Every structure is written in C-alpha cells, then in structure tokens.
Amino acid sequence: MASDPGEVGLSGWGNYPRVPTELLAPRTPAGARDLLLGRSGVVARGAGRAYGDAAVGTHSTISSRGLNRMRSFDAATAQLTVEAGVTIADILAAFEPRGFFLKVVPGTKFVTVGGAIAADVHGKNHHRDGGFGTIVESFRLALPGGEIVSCSRSENAALFAATLGGMGLTGMILDATLRLLPIETAWLRQDTRVAGNLDAAIDQLENNASTTYSVAWIDCLARGAALGRSLVYLAEHASRRDRELLGPDLEPFPSRRTARLSVPELFPGWLLNRASMRAFNELYFRRGAAQQGRPRLVHWDPYFFPLDAIADWNRVYGRRGFVQYQCVIPLDRARRVLADILDLVSRRGDASFLAVLKQLGDASGLISFPRRGYTLTMDFPVTDTLFAFLDQLDALVVDAGGRLYLAKDARQSRATFESGYPGLAALRDIRQQTGASTRLVSHLSARLGI
Amino acid sequence: MTDTKSILVIGGSSDIGHATALRYAKEGWRVTLAARDLEAAQRNADDIRTRSGVETSVQALDLLQAGQLAGFVAGLSTLPDTVVCVVGELGDQLRAQTDPELATTIMRTNFEAPSLLLEQFAQAFGARGYGTIVGVSSVAGDRGRASNYYYGAAKAGFSQFLSGLRNRLALAGKVRVVTVKPGFVRTKMTAHMKLPAPLTVEPDRVAEDIYRADVTRPRDVIYVARRFRLVMTIICALPEPIFKRMRI
Numbered sequence: 001m002a003s004d005p006g007e008v009g010l011s012g013w014g015n016y017p018r019v020p021t022e023l024l025a026p027r028t029p030a031g032a033r034d035l036l037l038g039r040s041g042v043v044a045r046g047a048g049r050a051y052g053d054a055a056v057g058t059h060s061t062i063s064s065r066g067l068n069r070m071r072s073f074d075a076a077t078a079q080l081t082v083e084a085g086v087t088i089a090d091i092l093a094a095f096e097p098r099g100f101f102l103k104v105v106p107g108t109k110f111v112t113v114g115g116a117i118a119a120d121v122h123g124k125n126h127h128r129d130g131g132f133g134t135i136v137e138s139f140r141l142a143l144p145g146g147e148i149v150s151c152s153r154s155e156n157a158a159l160f161a162a163t164l165g166g167m168g169l170t171g172m173i174l175d176a177t178l179r180l181l182p183i184e185t186a187w188l189r190q191d192t193r194v195a196g197n198l199d200a201a202i203d204q205l206e207n208n209a210s211t212t213y214s215v216a217w218i219d220c221l222a223r224g225a226a227l228g229r230s231l232v233y234l235a236e237h238a239s240r241r242d243r244e245l246l247g248p249d250l251e252p253f254p255s256r257r258t259a260r261l262s263v264p265e266l267f268p269g270w271l272l273n274r275a276s277m278r279a280f281n282e283l284y285f286r287r288g289a290a291q292q293g294r295p296r297l298v299h300w301d302p303y304f305f306p307l308d309a310i311a312d313w314n315r316v317y318g319r320r321g322f323v324q325y326q327c328v329i330p331l332d333r334a335r336r337v338l339a340d341i342l343d344l345v346s347r348r349g350d351a352s353f354l355a356v357l358k359q360l361g362d363a364s365g366l367i368s369f370p371r372r373g374y375t376l377t378m379d380f381p382v383t384d385t386l387f388a389f390l391d392q393l394d395a396l397v398v399d400a401g402g403r404l405y406l407a408k409d410a411r412q413s414r415a416t417f418e419s420g421y422p423g424l425a426a427l428r429d430i431r432q433q434t435g436a437s438t439r440l441v442s443h444l445s446a447r448l449g450i
Numbered sequence: 451m452t453d454t455k456s457i458l459v460i461g462g463s464s465d466i467g468h469a470t471a472l473r474y475a476k477e478g479w480r481v482t483l484a485a486r487d488l489e490a491a492q493r494n495a496d497d498i499r500t501r502s503g504v505e506t507s508v509q510a511l512d513l514l515q516a517g518q519l520a521g522f523v524a525g526l527s528t529l530p531d532t533v534v535c536v537v538g539e540l541g542d543q544l545r546a547q548t549d550p551e552l553a554t555t556i557m558r559t560n561f562e563a564p565s566l567l568l569e570q571f572a573q574a575f576g577a578r579g580y581g582t583i584v585g586v587s588s589v590a591g592d593r594g595r596a597s598n599y600y601y602g603a604a605k606a607g608f609s610q611f612l613s614g615l616r617n618r619l620a621l622a623g624k625v626r627v628v629t630v631k632p633g634f635v636r637t638k639m640t641a642h643m644k645l646p647a648p649l650t651v652e653p654d655r656v657a658e659d660i661y662r663a664d665v666t667r668p669r670d671v672i673y674v675a676r677r678f679r680l681v682m683t684i685i686c687a688l689p690e691p692i693f694k695r696m697r698i
Contacts (some may be wrong), residue, residue, distance in 0.1 A: 025641070027638060028490075028493070069493050069494070069496065069497035070496070070497045070500035070501055071496050071497070071500060072496060072499075072500055073500050080500070081500075082500075090501075094500070094501040094502070098503065
C-alpha cells in the first residue's frame with residue numbers, strides 16, 4: 001500500500017527549519033487512515049507549501065500526494081468532490097475550460113485541497129467573500145483512533161470549524177466537496193492605482209472594498225514620506241462583454257502556456273542585494289504607473305499566481321532558507337502599526353523588496369488566521385540577526401491585538417501565538433476529546449504548545 | 451454522438467493504465483477500465499470521468515483465471531477502437547528462483563495471459579477491419595539480466611508476440627499493433643526502488659507517448675524515455691562473455 005517508510009529531512013517551502021521525520025506515502029484514502037492509526041507524533045502533509053514547520057510531524061509525516069483522484073462533479077450544483085491531495089492547479093486545469101473557477105484561491109495554485117482547508121487559505125477577496133472554508137461544503141476526516149467522520153456545517157459542526165485553519169491537528173482530511181464558481185471568461189478586468197504612501201494605499205483598499213479582488217504591492221525600499229508607496233491592483237472576473245470591449249481579439253478561454261522558468265538549485269543569495277532590488281522596484285513602479293486609469297485584461301494565471309511561473313522560486317534565498325512573515329492588524333490600529341513595521345523593515349534593509357498588503361474580513365475557523373483588519377506579508381532571508389528583529393515586529397503585532405499566520409510561521413513564541421488566537425482553548429478541548437492532543441503533533445504544534 | 455471513439459485499458463487499476471486512459475479521455479474518447487481490483491479501477495474511472503467529462507465504465511477481469519480470459523472479447527458490449535494492455539508484475543526475482551509457483555505466475559502474468567487476450571482482439575479487430583492494439587512491454591525484455599530475468603524473459607516473449615502479431619496484421623489490413631517499452635516509470639510497481647533520474651519518467655509521459663504512437667504520429671515500437679533506445683542498443687551490443695560478468 002505504501003512505499004517503504006524512510007527517515008528523511010523535511011522542511012516547508014521556506015527551506016527552514018529542516019528536521020528529520022519518517023515520510024509515509026499512502027496511495028489511497030483507506031491506506032492513509034491505516035497509517036494514521038496507531039501512530040503518534042504524526043501529521044498530514046500536502047504539497048509542502050506551508051513555509052515553516054506546520055506540515056512536518058515530530059515522528060512521522062503522511063503525504064497526501066497519492067490521494068490525487070477526483071470523485072465526482074455535479075454541473076447543476078457546481079459541487080466537486082476530490083481526494084485531499086488534488087491540487088488547485090488540477091482543479092483549474094480540468095474545470096476552467098468548462099467555465100468554472102474557485103471562488104477562493106491563495107497566491108499559488110500548487111497547494112492541495114487538504115492543505116488549503118487545513119490552513120483556511122485566503123485570497124485577494126477575503127474582505128468580501130471569506131476564506132477557503134466558505135467554499136467547502138463538507139469533508140471526511142480520519143481521526144487518530146482510525147474512525148472516519150463526515151464534517152460539514154450541519155454534521156459534526158464543531159469538528160468542521162476546528163479543522164478549517166486547524167493546521168491538520170484535528171485529523172487527516174481524506175476528501176472534500178467544494179462549490180465551484182461559474183465564470184464567463186478566463187480573464188480578469190484589472191485596474192491599477194498608484195498610492196504614494198501607506199495611508200494612500202489603505203485609502204484605496206478601503207474605498208474599493210466592494211471590488212471583488214484587491215491587493216497592494218508595497219515597495220519596501222521606499223522611506224520617509226514615501227513609506228509604503230504601493231501599486232494597488234483592483235480586479236473583477238471579466239464578463240463576456242468586458243472581453244468584447246477590452247480584448248476583442250482575445251479568446252474567452254485561451255489554451256494555457258505550459259513553459260515555466262526555473263531557479264537553479266543553488267541560487268547565490270548575494271544576488272539579492274539592495275542595488276538590484278532598487279532597480280527592480282523602480283522598473284516595476286514605472287510600469288504600474290503607466291497602466292493607471294486604463295483597465296486591462298489579465299489572464300487568471302498570472303493575475304492570481306504570478307510566482308507560479310517561476311518553478312522553485314524559494315531557492316532564490318539560498319541555502320539557509322527564508323521566513324515569510326505575515327501578520328494581521330485589526331482595522332482600528334492598522335495605519336499606525338503597519339507604518340511602524342514598514343519603517344523598521346525599511347531601516348533594516350535586507351527585507352524582501354516587495355511586501356503585500358491586503359484587507360481581510362471576518363474569521364471563520366477556530367484558529368483560522370484571517371480576522372477583520374489588514375494583513376502584511378514580507379520575505380526575509382534567514383540570517384543570524386533575523387529572529388531578534390522579527391521578535392521586535394511581533395511585539396508591535398501583539399500590542400495591536402493582531403496575530404501571525406501559522407502556515408507561514410517557523411519561529412514565533414508561544415506568548416505571541418497565545419495572545420493572537422483566542423479560539424485556542426476550544427481547539428485544545430476538541431483535540432483532547434478526539435485523542436489528537438498526544439497523537440497529532442507537528443513541529444509547529446509542539447513548538448507552540450497547541 | 452455516434453462517432454465517439456472508445457478505448458479499453460487492460461490493467462486499469464495501474465498508474466500507467468490510469469494516465470493512459472485519462473490522456474485519451476481528454477480527447478473525448480469513451481473509457482473502459484478492466485482490472486482484477488475493481489475498486490481501484492472504479493476509483494480511476496471516477497477520476498477520469500470527473501476530470502474529462504467523458505463516460506467511463508469498469509469491467510472485472512482476472513487474466514490468470516482461464517474462465518475469465520476465454521471469451522472475454524466476445525462478451526464485450528462494444529468493441530473498442532483501441533485496446534491498451536498495461537498488465538505487468540515485476541515479482542520477486544530472488545524468491546522466484548526457488549519458488550516455481552511464483553516464477554510461473556510472473557511468466558503467465560507478463561507473457562502468456564496478455565498474449566492470449568490480445569490474440570482475441572486481433573481476431574475481432576480483423577473481422578471488423580480496423581483497430582489498434584497497444585502492448586506495454588519493457589526494456590527488461592531486450593536482454594536478460596540477473597536481477598529480473600523471469601520478468602525480463604516474459605516481457606521478451608511478449609515483445610516477440612507483438613512483433614509477430616504486427617507482421618501478420620500488416621499483411622492483412624488496417625489493424626495496427628504498437629509495442630511500448632517503458633524504462634523506469636515512477637509507479638506503485640517501482641515505489642520501493644531507487645531509480646536513476648535521467649532515465650525515469652512519470653506515467654503521464656508514457657501515456658502521452660502511447661497516445662501519440664496510436665493517434666497523432668503512428669509508430670510500431672516506441673521507447674519511453676527515448677534515450678532508453680540508445681541505452682538498450684548498447685547493452686544488447688555487448689558481447690556475452692563481457693555482459694555475463696556485469697552487474698547492471
């Protein structure tokens with residue numbers, strides 16, 4: 001049923017930390033359940049796109065990649081049932097040509113459905129449409145005792161809410177039923193706005209809260225009065241009429257390009273120096289500014305998944321890996337605290353050259369990351385001084401009543417985590433009841449005492 | 451749609467069988483998967499139907515049961531346009547050396563049973579006047595090696611069977627026979643093996659090459675990966691006194 005178990009060094013997408021674990025690869029949902037039964041210190045892993053230590057078990061890790069079969073699709077209700085290892089890319093490849101999309105997609109299409117549920121991933125429309133959990137009708141969960149239970153908003157509702165964003169700590173998701181979104185074309189109608197500083201960027205996001213998709217790309221190298229200088233991208237799915245007006249020579253559903261660039265195995269970290277970043281950002285901004293005020297059509301693939309075009313872009317940070325820092329700050333404190341964070345980051349200098357700012361709506365799962373406010377995301381290469389610096393940022397986040405995204409985290413403290421997640425006690429209770437507390441243990445849950 | 455083409459995959463629970471059927475389904479072909487493990491075949495059939503929107507069905511078939519093999523083709527409700535046989539069982543070479551029953555199973559599974567079954571298709575396709583028979587053999591059949599010679603000998607027999615069948619049918623009419631020789635493919639069968647990356651392919655690649663050799667760019671014998679043809683040419687050219695002392 002499974003390949004030979006072997007002790008391997010596993011990490012998340014950030015290549016940090018790298019820790020030993022027994023990696024198991026079941027080929028069927030029943031096989032996955034059998035492997036879970038009788039193991040301790042185990043957690044499920046999807047495509048390995050969580051950045052830190054969320055999908056590495058302290059003893060064993062069960063890959064869902066073999067659970068990659070689709071089950072059924074009902075065109076009348078747009079309901080699709082798939083096994084947990086099916087990816088968003090698989091779903092879009094099969095259903096976009098038939099006029100269906102997913103209402104919630106994260107920044108990469110290479111995540112599995114199981115992983116998307118476990119992290120309750122969000123997209124550029126969270127402020128309007130909620131997280132991935134909102135398109136999930138139901139799923140089947142294998143509990144550590146071997147029992148397989150169906151969960152939905154009406155059946156085992158508490159377990160359903162605990163599993164959305166529950167980081168795989170309630171059981172292993174075997175399959176799920178999702179509701180797809182009908183679309184008229186493969187295009188997005190995108191509006192670009194230039195924001196001269198952070199306040200202007202937040203104004204733009206706030207004033208366009210009724211737009212389906214909105215996101216600001218911040219130039220982290222800008223300082224002083226230009227701190228938070230951004231390009232704000234607003235978009236809607238293009239209707240047939242939009243396509244006729246803006247791109248009469250474009251096909252409604254063009255066949256997809258498959259060519260992908262790839263980053264060489266050991267991209268030297270020193271190439272990411274300040275000068276090259278500054279030049280890149282300047283070009284990026286001029287191009288964006290030139291597009292201001294002229295709506296244009298962008299294909300869904302580069303629109304939603306720009307980094308997917310570069311395979312293994314995580315290698316760009318070199319051997320030591322990187323940390324993606326993503327926090328959310330409640331609405332009332334956002335302007336002030338995000339400015340403080342950006343100021344520290346721009347002074348530090350080695351931060352990622354671009355940061356992403358988004359508006360988030362209400363929370364869903366017990367320990368789902370999103371909550372009403374603004375979320376900021378940045379990459380940092382791992383260095384000797386990085387973690388002390390990030391602790392400084394954490395202090396600002398905690399003080400503002402915000403929290404950090406567990407799917408990105410590799411290093412926050414228990415105190416930071418506990419102050420940000422009031423649903424934690426309820427999750428712990430559920431883990432007690434199902435026997436998950438001692439059995440389902442990832443490096444993340446051990447580190448944070450979940 | 452009366453002109454919808456159809457494919458029957460023998461060994462439809464396997465990874466290569468699944469990938470191959472899905473490749474044809476994407477072009478609108480109706481799919482039937484025949485397998486001993488009907489539950490696994492049904493899982494694959496559901497996947498193919500959901501991804502492609504085509505009709506799929508499954509059919510129970512245990513090739514080693516003489517009663518199921520005889521009359522299998524006559525019992526089909528529709529005769530497919532293409533039949534692809536991906537049946538194969540590596541078996542445990544070391545055990546087979548001391549366990550004649552296992553050795554017999556390996557030889558019957560890889561050679562005897564697929565050949566007897568495809569002969570039935572050759573006759574039915576011949577009577578109808580068209581059809582393609584795809585047999586998935588192996589590079590292991592090109593030269594016998596210490597590590598897998600029961601499997602290799604059976605695949606050699608199967609390759610020769612396909613070659614002879616192709617010769618016979620080419621003289622008679624429009625029925626085509628395609629021999630596919632995959633090298634290392636990442637599947638259930640090889641999950642426990644360390645495979646050399648440059649010579650290893652995914653099941654999708656085998657599926658793509660089969661579809662091409664059948665439909666878009668007709669071929670008689672194909673190697674997947676293609677560089678395996680060169681590798682096997684060299685291995686076959688080695689003089690026996692040298693070859694017999696090698697570990698490859």
